[in-house]
Amino acid sequence: VPWRAVALTLFPDMFPGSLGQSLAGQALEDGRWSLETVDIRGFARDKHRTVDDTPSGGGAGMVMRPDVVDLAVRDVRSRLGGDVPLIYMTPRGRPLSQNRVRELAEGPGVAVLCGRYEGVDQRVLDAHNVEEISIGDYVLSGGEVAALVLMDACVRLIPGVMGSDQSHAEESFEEGLLEYPLYTRPQEWEGRTVPDVLLSGHHANIRAWRREQAEAITRERRPDLWLAFNAAPEKSGCEEN
Ligand code: ADE
Incomplete structure (x- = not known):
């Protein structure tokens, strides 16, 4: 079973079907890992497919709704099983380390929740015991690029991917x-x-x-x-x- 990466995102197009000539792209073509996207908007229930709402307590921007994110997470969990860690990319997370990358690469894969707007309602993160990870002390416009960073760091450690051990x-x-x-x-x-x-x-x-x-x-x-x-x-x- 190849190492499996699933991205839960509002922008599935940010995860290319091919990663080209890059090491991770070659490994993807070689079937050493798989990359799947799950469109969070597909789990919105109302006619306008609403995924966000205003922050409780006021303030700028929008927050991703817990009920919509929960349905997406349940869908992914039901197909991947409980052994694949669920990770939320956020500058509030623990800093990503090479030690954590190594552990993730040795496991069955990752499911990565990508936030947009100001972020995701904390209750759905707590309810699913989501691991929050940051890739550095700067703010990206969404978690997608951070998820790709995490995946790239893991994939190059998959046995057989990099030239020499x-x-x-x-x-x-x-x-x-x-x-x-x-x-x-x-x-x-x-x-x-x-x-x-x-x-x-x-x-x-x-x-x-x-x-x-x-x-x-x-x-x-x-x-x-x-x-x-x-x-x-x-x-x-x-x-x-
Ligand atoms: N989303 C936005 N900024 C981020 C960061 N620095 N790390 C992880 N996810 C993010």
Whole structure:
């Protein structure tokens, strides 16, 4: 059974039938995962297919109705079963981490609820025990792009999708550090050279240099990661959850 992604959305067209030549797109064509959209508007009951209403207590914008979202969630749950986590993309959610991505990729898939307008009535999120996830401290116009980010991060970890398994263990967040800088040929380009150590063939020196670079760049750019790394240096995959 391939890894299964379902997006509950008011804008199913934002999830392309094909993801093109990208890694996730190739994996989709190869049948390593499936992507299904569920149009929330299809569960509106009135003649105008209303999905939103004004916020209780007043304020700007509109809120997605709990009864309509509930019907969409029930429909998805009845077809996927209870083992597929239901996730709501929102800047109010817990920050997405590589650890959570790894767990989700190892599971059967994800059902992702995408909010529009100001968001979804809290009662339907509480009623279904929805996991709220943010992809960063900025506000998108809806959860669809965030859902695609989540799916992309998961899909590249599905066994057989990425070129080599080594490339995971070595990369940035799996170690809790940002990645060292990369170089390739030509050895000299526009007066800029590839660092000598990388051409030395001395693998221990290369490893040590890359480690220094990774630590320096992490200290400089991400004091938060640097602190966490130094708090738990022996653990691997130790970025904050
Ligand atoms: N929807 C709108 N902004 C978002 C964000 N930063 N993360 C997840 N979902 C969102």
